[in-house]
Structures are given as structure tokens and as C-alpha cells.
Amino acid sequence: MKYRLLAGGSALVLAATLSACSSPSDSASGDGRTRVDVWLMRDSVSDAFQKEFTADFAERHPGIDVRIQIQEWDGIGQKITAALASNDAPDVIEAGNTQVAQYAESGGLLDLSDRKDELNGEDWLSGLAEPGAYEGRQYGIPYYAANRVVVYRTDLFEKAGIDAESIRTRQQWIDATTELNRGGTQGIYLPGQMWYALAGFIWDEGGDLATESGGKWSGALDTPEALRGMAFYEKLQALGKGPKDSDEDDPPQAEVMAQGQVAQVISTPGGANVIVEKNPELQGKLGFFPIPGKTADTPGAVFTGGSDLVVPAAAGHPEEAVTFIKELTGDVWQKKLAVAMSYVPNRTSLASAVAGDPGAAAMAAGAANGHATPNTPGWAAVEAENPIKDYMTAVLTGGDPATEAAKASQDITRAMNAGS
Secondary structure: OOOOOOOOOOOOOHHHHHHOOOOHHHOEOOOOOEEEEEEEEOOOOOHHHHHHHHHHHHHHOOOEEEEEEEEOOOOHHHHHHHHHOOOOOOOEEEEEHHHHHHHHHOOOEOOOHHHOOOOOHHHEOHHHHOOOEEOOEEOOEEEEEEOOEEEEEHHHHHHOOOOHHHOOEHHHHHHHHHHHOOOOOEOOOOOOOOHHHHHHHHHHOOOOOEEEEOOEEEEOOOOHHHHHHHHHHHHHHOOOOOOOOOOOEOOEHHHHHHOOOEOEEEEOOHHHHHHHHHOHHHOOOEEEEOOOEOOOOOOOOEEOEEEEEEOEOOOOOHHHHHHHHHHHOOHHHHHHHHHHHOOEOOEHHHHHHHOOOHHHHHHHHHHOOEEOOOOOOOHHHHHHHOHHHHHHHHHHOOOOHHHHHHHHHHHHHHHHOOOO
């Protein structure tokens, strides 16, 4: 669905993986054009966008025949891993930005560091560019981004006399939420285990989830900066009735807001569509603003989800693959993609392309302070176990923050270095 924040999936059998790839004998079209096989993910592009792009590409590059295959998110991690390990990989693959490091570590990706200038690398979104790099080399080219914003009830804000556009700082956000938290209304619905939101507050304080030194990663939730981020989360979470022991999917927060008593949630803008589907009476009553920062001049830090485009080392046509990437990530098609799919463009200078879409515009504003999870293959083990969630619940239910943070940091350290 739109605005999905990306992650890997479950395994698929190798035979199914390879059947979706082109074989070397199929690498040339019958008319002599070079065939470039591309894997894009479900809902990365619409059918209409894909048809328009491929038609324009064929006209501009008559010697290249682009074949796009849409892949499903379920099982894509194993599918890509198997393709990269074969001699039969597609030429271009869309990968979740946090997945690139693990693919690069295997040696299965082409180093594109020397192509950054021609691919407009001077102002890529850092939340896409940074996880697209590994050990100082650029393997992933930023494609599009999505991040969380505040989705709010415009009617409840108006009733309380609050101008959402004036909420620029954390303190203003707390004050407004406190005012909204009256008369049976929840000022905000914030479940206790929304760890991506916590990560943003930690980054705002200058902290991180984990840090690297001498080739070893260590959990960093017990630093003073990270503890300040958790303290703010605890303060904000207390202004609503969100459960302390579950995340935004249990129960689905869009369904909770659809019940009519919640003034705000932290969500990707696509969550507003679900809210209206569940309660059509809220049509036209939902707005968006970037998560506020510590000061008015900088929006709150956010996790930048989204995708990068990579070229397998085994790609049969790497130059044509780069040509494809250059077109799809260039000015013209980035602007068209942003409008068509309500995504954030891959470059800060293109943010104005979504000015007419309130949700996407709020995302683009927040994306200027976008961050990524620790850029190492070991982070996947942390997310699989996710001691951050347990830590958050422990603190919100009365545990000592420093003690619980130390425990969680030890668990993160163990998980990140398990394979080393």
C-alpha cells in the first residue's frame, strides 16, 4: 500500500526466485535492442505511471527494451538474496533502503560511487543515501521516501482554538495536546511501542539507537541523549490512552482514531485514508503537519522509509541499468512520481513537487531531517528481536529508565554482533 515503510520478508524457494529472472539468452530483444530487466515493488508505481514512463523511455532510448516486473513485499529479502547469488540476476532491483547494507555485504551489488554526480547525488535525502552506502561506497541510488507526520482532526483543533500551523516546537505540541486532552477527547493516541517515533526523539537529542567503534556495534539507549528522548516520549504518551504494551498495529491506530475521540496520531499520511474508510464522517476533517522539533527552525527527526535502486554485480547490462536509474530518479520523473503516488522525491530540491498534496508536503518538510536505522547488516537481527519495544513498555509501566535502557542496550549489542 502507499507509504509503506520498508522491511525484508520471509523466505521463498530458490526455484521460484530464479523463475522470475531473465536468463542470459533472453538479454536481447528480437529487434536487436538491449533488454534490461527491472524489479520494482508492489505500489512503487501505478500502472498508469509505469506505462507513461516506459513509453517515454523507449522514445528517448530506442536501443534499450525495458521489462519491468512487479514484485511482492512478502518474501522479497530472500528472493533478492538468491538472485544476487546467482548468475541470472535482473539488471535493476528496487530495495528497501534499510536492506541495502546486507546485500552490499554479500558482494552482490555494483559499486556506483563514481556515478553519484551524474545521478544528482549532491542533494539526495540523507535517509535514503546514507543507508544506500556501505563501508564508504555507494550501492543504492535514492528512489523515493516516506516518513511519519502528525495526522490531526481539523474540527477538534478548531473547536479548541488551536492553529496547527503554529505548532513548530515540542513544547508547543505538548501545550496543544494538553489543551485537546479534555472533555473525553484524547489529545493524542500514542501506543507504548511505536519505536520509530522514539527513534526520532532520540535523534533530536543528538543520540542514536546504536553506535559503532572499532568495527563493533553497541546499543546506545542508555546514553543521556537517548534517555532524554525516552523522557519526551513518556510525557507525550501520557496525554492519551494508548496501550503501553503494544505498537500501532495492535489495535490498528487508524481504527482507533476512526472512533471519533482521538485528536492526533503519528502516522504516514496514508493512514488518513484508512481512517476515512473506517469512518466516512471524517472525510475532509483530517490534516497533517510535520512532527515538531526541539526548535521552530528544524522539524522533528523522522525515520525515512523508502527505497533505493541497486544494480546487481551479475547484471548483464550495467550501463543500460544506470541509464534506466538516471531517468527514473531524474527531475522529470521524480516530480511525476511524487504527484502520482504521494511520495517524497529523492532530493531535497524537489520537495516543492508535492506542495499541492497536504500529506505529502508535510512528509517532505519532515524528510529534511530524515534519518535511518544503524547502517549495518546486523541491524536486521535487532528488528527481529526488537528489545526496544520491551524497553519502552518497561519504562512506561514504572521501570527505572536508566536500568531498563542498559538492559536493552546490552540486548542490542548482542544481537548486532551475533554473527561477527
